[in-house]
Each structure stands twice: as C-alpha cells, then as structure tokens.
Amino acid sequence: MMGQRCNNLRMASRRLPRALSYWLFVAGLLVAHGALGAESQSLQQLAKPISITWQQVPLHTALQRLGDAQSLAIWCDRRIDPGALITLTAVDRPTAEVFASLGEQLGAAAVPFVGVIYFGPPQTCVELATLAALARQPLSGAPATVRARWLKPQPWTCDRLSEPRELLRQLASAAHANIRGEQLVPHDLWPARKLPAMAPLDCAVLLLAGFDLACEPSNDGEILEIKPIDRPVAIAQEYRVPSSQSAAFDAAVAALPEATSSGDGSRPTIVARVEDHQRLRAALSGRSTGAVAAAAAALRSGAANVAGSELEDRRFTLTIENKPLTAVLNQLATQLDLQLEWDAAIPATAADRNVLVSCKVAKADLDGLLEALLEPAGLTCERQQSRVLIRKR
Template sequence: MQAAAFTRTVITVALDGQSADEAIDQIVAQVSSGSPGRPWTWWRDGEVDPGKIVSLNLAGGSAAQAMTQLTRPLGWEAFPIPGVLLVGRPEWIDRTLGNLVSSAKPQAIDLEWPRGTASATALDSILHAAAGRPATGGAETGGQKEDRGLEWFPHDVWPAAKFQQVDPWHLASLALGEFGMAARQGTPLQRLRSRDESLPVAVQVIGADDTKWREARFLMVYPIENSDTDESGDAELRRAVRAVDATASFRSGRDPKTRKKMLRIHTHPTGHRAALATQWAAAPAPAQVAVAGRDATYDLKLLNKPAREVLQQFAGAAAKKLVIEDEATLRSQTLVSLDATKQTLEQLAQSIATQANLKVEWGETVVRVRLPAE
C-alpha cells in the first residue's frame, strides 16, 4: 500500500483562516514532493463544501496526522487509492471504494484538464489517455464540445485536475460516481462510449436503496511500519477490522523487494477504513520518524502569530526544551508571519527570530532565545 507516504512524510504546518481545499492542497503537495516515485493528488466528495474555513497547527507531525486533524472536525475522512487521496463523507468513501473498478491489466496514465472542463470532456480525455491517444477536442475550447459516444454522460463543469501514474479505470470510476453511476467489474474501458445517447450496457445507475457496494470485498496491503512492534501492529489492525467485519480474512507476509512486514486484508470498504484509521493513528511519533532517518518535509504558513508560540512548536517537534531568557520575554510576544517550504526546523526558527529581532541558539537539547547583542 503506497499510502505509507502519508505516515512517513513529516510536516510542520500552521494554517489559520484558510479554506479546506487550500489546506488539503498543501498537505497533499508535501506528500507528493517527498514521494518522487508516486505523485499524489486528491478527489473531493461532491456533496461537501470545499470552502469551509479550517485551522490546523501541527509541528513535526505526519501528513496522516495532519489529514486526520483537518478532516475530523468537518465530519470527513480521507482514504488513499494509488496516486489519489479520496476526501469526503465516510459513506461517500465507502460507496466510492465499493464501486471502484480497476484495469484488468496494470495500466497507469498521466492526465490533466483545466478549470471549467465539461464532465463529458474530462471522461473523453480519460478514455483517450487509456487508449494512448490525445483527446479529440473540448479541453482546448473550455470543454464546450459534447464528445463522441458520451452524450449520455450528465453535464457538469469541473475544477482543474492533474493526475500522474493513475489507473484510468480508477479515474473513470470517480467520474461516474459524481453522478451516482458505476460500471461493472471486468468492463473494457472503451465500452463507456455509446452508439447513441442511451446509457451504455456497461454502466448502471446506483439508486438510493441500492447498497450492494457496502458488501463489496477487495484486498488491500498494509505495511507494518514499526519493526519493534510488528506483532502488536498486526494485532491492532486485525482487531479494528474484525470490529466491523467478523468475516474479514488476513494474511501476513513480507514485501518481496523491501522484506518489510505486510498484512494483506480482505474486507469490505468500512473494514478498510477502520484499518487505515488504526494504522494512521498508530504511526510513529514525529521524533521517532526523524530518528529513523526518513525523509521529512517541513512547511509553514502562518499569519500574525506570537513568536514565542511558534518557537515552542518548533522546539517540541525537535524534542528540545524552549528556554526564553527574561529580558527576551516581552519581545517574544512579537507577532510574526511566514510562508516557507522545505526548510529545517532550525532554519524556520531563525526566520522567526529575525522577524522578532531575537537571537536563537539551536542546541542539542535546548533551544535558547535571547536578545541580540547590540
């Protein structure tokens, strides 16, 4: 499960008064920048408001923690499929996973469409990319053209999107799901084109009383992150899944390339959500992640925050004690703002200190703040 990138990416982020979609953009971008072999993007539940204002303060936490802290107050959750993070209501995630179709043979495409693209044009571009051909029209003219064989597809205007190394059937499934539709497993992707304006045989409308997707079962692989607690990590995942699916099946093993322990879980969508939530909650603490030598990405966006409060975050993330000398106490209340990416905690601390006209000494166990020498 390549979503381990969310537990391994370490970020420091302070967001105040930003919209949910802006915040998620930043977190996913950080995960993507730290995962060169697996770029990430995200797909939103169409029934949630991306403009909701959120706040998030996390110093040296994992991207998994950041996503959980961001989405939970909104009643949303996040769930990764290869290259795409699903964000929305728990039931929407379950329905999306339950109706997700994968390509019969491994296939991955890169695809991009601009803001304002018509839904039929977006689906047309997916089909063309899967066939190895450029889209025939629509995107260049703002998506106004109805694409051949897709007149049956409902009309909408979609935001900009960019996908890299994503299964084309996953994207087609997400597109269909926007209108309460799903395709049957094993369907060739090009069967989504119809000879007339009627719904293709391969596609079905999912009625409000149709809940077969709840019991759709599929296999996903979960890495056991911490080798010191392999057994407990394995047991926690099993307990969490069995609490919602007593008939779930499990198989332990090791990744053939890395030899790291993995747990293969066969369950329905709610079972997989339970497994992921447990794994993300049990991810190593930030200090453990740093000590383990994993790639850490530090990001900071803040506006008018007391320098003392920000420096305390940095010191805590580095497992150090913050000591502010008496004569620097008043100046440490200076309000600071910053927009920085890919900097170490020490570099960020020095930037904050400069703004507040303070001096920071970044020691092995103590971060000391004093007035600069005149």
C-alpha cells in the first residue's frame, strides 16, 4: 500500500492561506468602495467582524448562526455534510475569514452568487458564475417577455423535505417551460431554505450544480434542458483589439492559464471563465473592473487555488464517529475526484463495506486519511494518483 495513515473529511490544501488572503482583500475592497447591489451587499457583510466559539457544532447549525448574525443567505451544497462537527473560535474576525476557516476544515470554499453565499466544493465555486452566464446565452435573442420569465428576480422559498426535482419543476412552470432530462436529477430531500430575490434561471443553476448538472433554456424559453456539466467550464467571447493595445491584451491573456485564444490577432475569440473576461475587458478599457467585479473575481480566484491544488498537497483534519464506511468513502471520492475500486473479494453486499467506522486525524495527507478510515474495517488500499483500490488486509 502506498501511504501513510488516513484522515477525515476536512479537506484542506496547503494553498488555503492564499485563498484566505483573497477573502481579506475583498473585505477591505468593499469597505473602501461602499458598493451597492445584491452581490456587493453580501460582500460587504463578509467584511464585518464577528466573534464565535463553536465546540463540536453541526455545520448546518454553524451556518444558520452565521447567516442570522450577519444577515447572509447561505446555500450549502448537498455534497458538504451538514452534520459535520465544527470546532472554531474567532474573536472580532471578518466573516470572510470564518468562512475560510470552515472551508479549511471541510475541503470547501465560499463565493458570492447573486446575493447568496454559496458554500461547497472549490471546483463548483470556480464554475458557478460561468455556468450562469452560459445558461443565459440562448435567451439573448428571445422576446423581452420570455427573458423576463427566466431572468426577473423573485424570492425563492423551499419547504422542509422539498425534492430538488419538484423544485426544478416549479421554477420551469413559473417560466411557462417544460423540462427535458429531469430524470438526471436524483431523488433527494432538502432542508427549508429562504433566499433573496434571484432570477429563476440562476435558481436552477444553483440547484443543479450540487448534482454536477447544468441547464440550458431553448431559444424561445419554452424548454429547460438538463445535462451534465461540460468541463472545462468556459464561455467564448470575441474581442476587437486595436493594434496599439495588442501587446497588453496578449499579456493579459497569457496571464490566464486556462484561457484559450483563436482567430485573427485584431479580433480574437477568447474562451475563458466569466471573471477572466472581466479582467480582459479591463485590460482593453484601461479601467478598473470595479469594486464588485474585482471582489467577486478575487473570491473565485481564491477558490480556484484550492480547487487546483494537487492531491499530494492536501491535508485533512476531521473527526468521524460511527459513519458507514461506504458513505464516507463515496463523499470523499466526490469531493476529491477519486476513482474507488473494490477488490473482487469484497462484493457490493459484503458487510465490510458498510461497517461503522470512527477515526480522528489532524493534518493528515490523503493516504493517511484513507488508512485511518479503512483500518477499523480490516481493510487497506493501494493508491495511484486518483485511483484507489480497496482490499482486505
């Protein structure tokens, strides 16, 4: 077996301190500019200090307290365990820093999304704004009445034990649309939620992101198609670049490692994330992207630092008590993009797969975490990068 001992589900990368610096930059930026609007108001709330002392508090309780105290609407992704126990102390620290500490414990990140603070896997944090922009593209030529049905902000309330598929039907029905591919949304039961006014299409994007799904309305707005997220998530835009600015523009593109360029030098087409396009437009105009855009971009960049970290760099600190082994491993695989394989000697019906396990790890690497989880069940593993083969000892 490759590796040291196993850890828990607090997936923190050594790059998280850099992400935290982005959060703190945002806090100061918004205070300085006093920006307005749904997203900027959320960002301003993140700059406000808060004092907390949490000892083994369930995550859902911690987020509720944090939201109530700072007047924030928080959306916790379904892939983040709401029952995970949080121990955290902060004295007069920016709320943004508290979110960063929570993310450090759980392998998550947080970004503003149209007035909501989304808390979930770092990869989704990086993709969310671009997914929303891609969903809007088919409606660009639709009549104003059709666009209004999908894009006019409305309060959104979800009852306790709501089913996401039914919530999606309600959003589509209000927009006078039918759904194609709703069978891709698995059954689930959700807690009660009350969100600020959001465009129904943004609500659909937020709802589906937790299932690694995206949506695309038809040009007439009458069909909402559900489909798996097509990665890498990026949006194409053509630019007109004066010869006098071509060098600066090319340098700005080169600074975006995941952006691609094609076409004529004076009218290139750039495929990149939404916040990357904001930077490119700023480079062309010679102006700042503005406080809100810069702040949002900084937060997503911080999430990108976490999402892009190597498995070998990750360190985990968590406590697991009497949880089914398979459920814990599957959650870990989802959040870290691992491929789990079980030895033929451990069939799907084997009791070894569902034994209740408990472990406590601190700053353990991935191999240490896996060993800590598997050892109580009499199992071990061999790992080659993201592929994990589980077998009996």
